[in-house]
Structures are given as structure tokens and as C-alpha cells.
Amino acid sequence: MKKIVIAILLMLAIQSQAQERLLCRNASVKFFSKMPLENIEAVNNQGLSVIDLKTGNIEFSVLLKGFIFPNALMQEHFNENYVESSKYPRGYFKGSIQLVPTIDLTKNANYQFNVKGTMQLHGKTAEMATVAQLQVKDGIISGDSNFDLLLEDYAIQIPKLVKDKIAKSIHINVKAIYQIQKPNL
Amino acid sequence: MMQKIFTTVGLMILFTCSVIAQDNLLKELEKDQKGNNKVTGAFKSSRVINGHSMEMLGAGMLDFRILHRFGPVKQGIGDLFGLDQASMRMGFDFGLSNDLTIGFGRTTFKKEYDAFIKYRLIHQEQAGTPVSLVAVAGTSIFTYKSPDPLKPLTFNDRTGYYAQLIIGRKFNEAFSLQLSPTLVYRNMIDPADKKTIYALGIGARHKISKRVALVVDYSLVANGLPMSVGTNPLSIGVDIETGGHVFQLHFSNSTGMNERSFITETTNSWSKGEFQFGFNLSRIFSLKK
Numbered sequence: 001m002k003k004i005v006i007a008i009l010l011m012l013a014i015q016s017q018a019q020e021r022l023l024c025r026n027a028s029v030k031f032f033s034k035m036p037l038e039n040i041e042a043v044n045n046q047g048l049s050v051i052d053l054k055t056g057n058i059e060f061s062v063l064l065k066g067f068i069f070p071n072a073l074m075q076e077h078f079n080e081n082y083v084e085s086s087k088y089p090r091g092y093f094k095g096s097i098q099l100v101p102t103i104d105l106t107k108n109a110n111y112q113f114n115v116k117g118t119m120q121l122h123g124k125t126a127e128m129a130t131v132a133q134l135q136v137k138d139g140i141i142s143g144d145s146n147f148d149l150l151l152e153d154y155a156i157q158i159p160k161l162v163k164d165k166i167a168k169s170i171h172i173n174v175k176a177i178y179q180i181q182k183p184n185l
Numbered sequence: 186m187m188q189k190i191f192t193t194v195g196l197m198i199l200f201t202c203s204v205i206a207q208d209n210l211l212k213e214l215e216k217d218q219k220g221n222n223k224v225t226g227a228f229k230s231s232r233v234i235n236g237h238s239m240e241m242l243g244a245g246m247l248d249f250r251i252l253h254r255f256g257p258v259k260q261g262i263g264d265l266f267g268l269d270q271a272s273m274r275m276g277f278d279f280g281l282s283n284d285l286t287i288g289f290g291r292t293t294f295k296k297e298y299d300a301f302i303k304y305r306l307i308h309q310e311q312a313g314t315p316v317s318l319v320a321v322a323g324t325s326i327f328t329y330k331s332p333d334p335l336k337p338l339t340f341n342d343r344t345g346y347y348a349q350l351i352i353g354r355k356f357n358e359a360f361s362l363q364l365s366p367t368l369v370y371r372n373m374i375d376p377a378d379k380k381t382i383y384a385l386g387i388g389a390r391h392k393i394s395k396r397v398a399l400v401v402d403y404s405l406v407a408n409g410l411p412m413s414v415g416t417n418p419l420s421i422g423v424d425i426e427t428g429g430h431v432f433q434l435h436f437s438n439s440t441g442m443n444e445r446s447f448i449t450e451t452t453n454s455w456s457k458g459e460f461q462f463g464f465n466l467s468r469i470f471s472l473k474k
Contacts, residue, residue, distance in 0.1 A: 002188055021210075023210070023214075025214060025218075046218060048211060048214045048215065048218065050210050050211050050214075059211050061211050061214070061215055063218060065221045065222070066221065070471070070473070071243070071245075071246070071471040071473075072242075072243020072244060072245070072246055072280070072283065072471075073243060073246060073429065073469050073471070075243070076225050076226055076243070077428070079225065079226075080225065080226040080395075081395050081396065081426075084358075086224075086311065086358065087358070090215070159396065159427070161427045161428060162427070162428045165428065181210075
């Protein structure tokens with residue numbers, strides 16, 4: 001009897017977990033630096049993300065060398081002079097959804113929630129809060145969010161000579177299409 | 186009662202498992218992710234000072250280069266330490282791909298044109314290939330009129346060629362070193378000279394801040410120079426990078442601005458206090474939108 005109960009619980013747990021973890025390996029992370037003299041835009045399509053719908057934990061990990069710039073020199077300067085990607089290869093976000101809504105992945109719906117957590121970049125960690133959307137449409141689960149990062153929070157310095165070309169506040173747009181994680185315990 | 190305990194323990198185990206899994210999942214995914222681990226920025230510019238560096242231009246980039254070499258510093262204040270005299274080279278380099286660059290330029294000295302093609306065979310990787318290997322081939326042709334009207338210079342007389350292999354490594358964020366065995370061939374030479382010259386270029390860079398680096402560029406000429414006159418070119422300088430510009434300020438015993446010239450025509454000697462100031466100015470433009 002006990003064994004049966006445990007076995008049922010185990011199955012239930014695995015199954016429920018299977019439905020509560022969302023995974024994305026190709027999140028698009030875009031950043032924009034808008035200044036009167038120059039606009040800089042770069043994109044990374046290899047962002048990793050995991051959302052645990054049960055606990056509301058949400059995580060991102062982005063390889064900084066994966067950012068593609070329109071111009072090879074900018075890309076080199078980004079990696080060499082600003083984020084120092086050989087020393088600090090990834091940017092991380094670890095946070096949680098505030099007031100986790102009940103999300104039914106089988107029904108078309110839009111959800112909006114506040115996310116709070118910490119961003120780790122360039123060896124520094126800073127608190128961050130944003131609003132994120134999650135959309136379920138015909139079985140496709142997509143998330144997106146917009147927020148700004150202050151370069152000074154992450155000790156990324158802009159030399160005086162280019163201070164008119166690089167914004168102090170960088171706008172970030174994240175888009176991810178999630179898969180429900182298959183049970184693999 | 187027992188049942189409750191079992192259930193609780195079971196749930197606890199499951200909960201722990203799922204927490205561990207959550208933490209590990211992202212780490213596991215990171216392991217699978219093959220990022221670009223190519224090493225970049227071994228040198229600030231595609232030239233150490235005079236010679237080619239292991240760096241390439243990015244695809245679609247145009248590097249407009251203005252080089253100046255002034256007169257001997259020891260001429261003193263009367264000539265503003267050589268600044269009254271200058272020869273210059275203006276050049277354009279194009280990055281056809283991330284591993285292929287072509288370029289051409291013209292030097293005022295001897296009214297000489299030069300062109301080269303530079304190809305990266307191997308790109309150094311983090312935790313991978315330890316060195317970069319770059320091959321360069323170039324040619325030059327001077328266009329000044331023959332001083333003797335009875336002995337006009339043929340096209341062949343005016344030309345020279347060089348071939349070079351650059352083996353370079355960025356050892357850490359600050360320090361990079363490269364060796365470049367070079368062959369220079371000239372068609373017209375002094376009778377005491379040899380047409381084919383072998384040299385070993387040694388280039389090193391040490392960063393002193395994110396945007397400033399010390400550089401040394403030396404060529405050891407192995408054979409062929411009339412060594413009573415010819416010397417090995419040694420240049421010592423500072424690279425300053427400001428966004429799209431790189432300024433390379435240096436002192437050198439050589440005034441040559443292409444391989445034929447600085448490897449085979451350097452006659453000043455540091456030990457006699459014969460050196461001059463010079464600079465390279467590189468401005469990089471993006472040709473593609």
C-alpha cells in the first residue's frame with residue numbers, strides 16, 4: 001500500500017515537473033545603445049533560459065562572445081574593451097516571478113508578471129526588476145521582456161572620447177520560445 | 186502514521202531532486218553550447234609598427250592608413266628634432282573576409298606603390314589551437330625617373346616582392362608575441378648586394394591599459410645586406426586606440442614604410458643615436474551597413 005502511494009506520488013511528481021519546467025536554448029537577446037551621434041545594435045540568438053513555473057524561478061545565461069554586431073570592429077571592442085568576455089564569458093540573470101500566476105499551458109492566453117532578481121555581468125552583480133510577458137498560443141509558449149541596464153552598475157567604463165557615441169543606459173530586449181522540458185530524472 | 190512519514194520523505198527527496206535538477210540544467214546547457222572561442226585583439230592594429238601583425242581586418246572593413254616618418258631626432262631644435270622632414274605613405278586595406286585582407290598604398294619616398302594580400306591560415310583559440318598563422322605576399326614598384334637619361338629603368342627593375350609567414354600568439358590579455366620569417370626579393374640592387382634577402386621579424390605588444398599598449402617591432406636581417414651600411418630595423422612605440430582610430434607613435438632607426446624598404450634599406454643605427462620619430466594613423470570604416 002505504502003509502496004503504491006509512493007510510486008503514484010513519484011509518477012505524479014515527475015509528470016507535474018515535466019509540465020512545469022520551460023526551457024529555451026535559442027533566446028534572442030538584443031541590445032540597443034541609442035545616442036544622437038551613433039546607434040549601436042547587437043543581437044545574440046543563443047541565449048539559454050529555464051523557467052520553473054512551480055517555483056517561479058527564472059534564469060538566463062548568455063555567452064557574450066555570441067553577440068553579433070553589424071561591424072567587426074565594434075564586436076571586437078565590445079569583447080575586448082567593455083565586457084572583457086575572455087575574463088567574464090557570460091551574462092547571467094537569476095530571478096523569480098513575483099506572485100506566480102497559475103499558468104495553463106494547454107490554453108491560449110497572455111500572462112504578464114513582475115520579475116525580480118540579480119543580473120551578473122562583467123564580474124559585478126546588480127539587482128534588477130522588470131515586467132515580462134508570457135504568451136501561450138496553439139501550444140507555442142513565448143516570452144519577452146524589455147529593460148534597461150546601467151553600464152556603471154557593472155563597472156563598464158566609457159572613455160571620454162566616445163562618451164557621445166555609447167549610451168550609459170543600454171536597452172535590452174529578450175525574446176524566447178520555450179519548450180516544455182521532457183522528464184529526464 | 187507510517188504512511189505519512191513515507192509520503193513526506195518521498196516528497197522531500199523529490200523536491201530536492203528537482204531543485205538540483207534546476208540548478209544543473211542551465212550548467213548542462215552551457216556545456217553543450219559551443220561559443221566562438223577565437224582569440225582576438227592580440228595587437229591593436231594590423232601592423233605591429235612597420236611589419237604586418239597577426240591581426241586581420243574584419244569582413245567589410247576598410248582601414249585608411251596614413252604613415253609619417255620624420256627626419257633624425259639628433260638634428261636638434263633647428264629642424265624641430267626632424268619634424269621638418271617627412272615622408273609619408275597613404276594606404277587602403279580592405280577586409281574581404283575575416284581571414285583575407287588586401288591592401289595597397291603609395292609612399293612618397295621613391296614614389297613607390299605597394300600592394301599585398303594577407304591570409305589567415307590558422308586562428309588561435311582559447312583552449313584550442315595555440316597560435317595564429319598568417320601568410321602575406323606583397324609587391325612594390327617605384328616610379329621615380331631614372332637619374333641617368335641614357336639608362337632608363339625597366340618595369341622589371343622597379344619591382345620587388347616579399348613573402349612572409351607570421352606565427353603569433355596572444356599569451357594573455359596584455360602580452361602578445363609573433364615571429365615572422367620573411368623573404369624579400371629585389372630586381373635592382375647595388376652590385377655588392379644580394380637580390381634575395383631573408384629576415385626574421387619579431388613583434389611584441391604589452392598592454393599598459395585597455396586602450397594603450399607598448400609595441401616593439403624588430404627585423405633581424407639574416408643575410409645579404411652590405412652590413413657595413415645596412416642595419417636591422419628596430420622600432421619602439423605606443424599604440425593608442427580611440428574607438429575607430431589607432432595611433433601608433435614610435436621611434437625607429439628605419440624610415441621605410443613597406444617591407445622592401447624597411448627591411449633592405451635601413452642604414453641608421455640606434456647605437457649611434459640615429460633614430461627618428463614616426464606615426465601610423467589608422468582609421469577604420471565599415472563598408473557594409
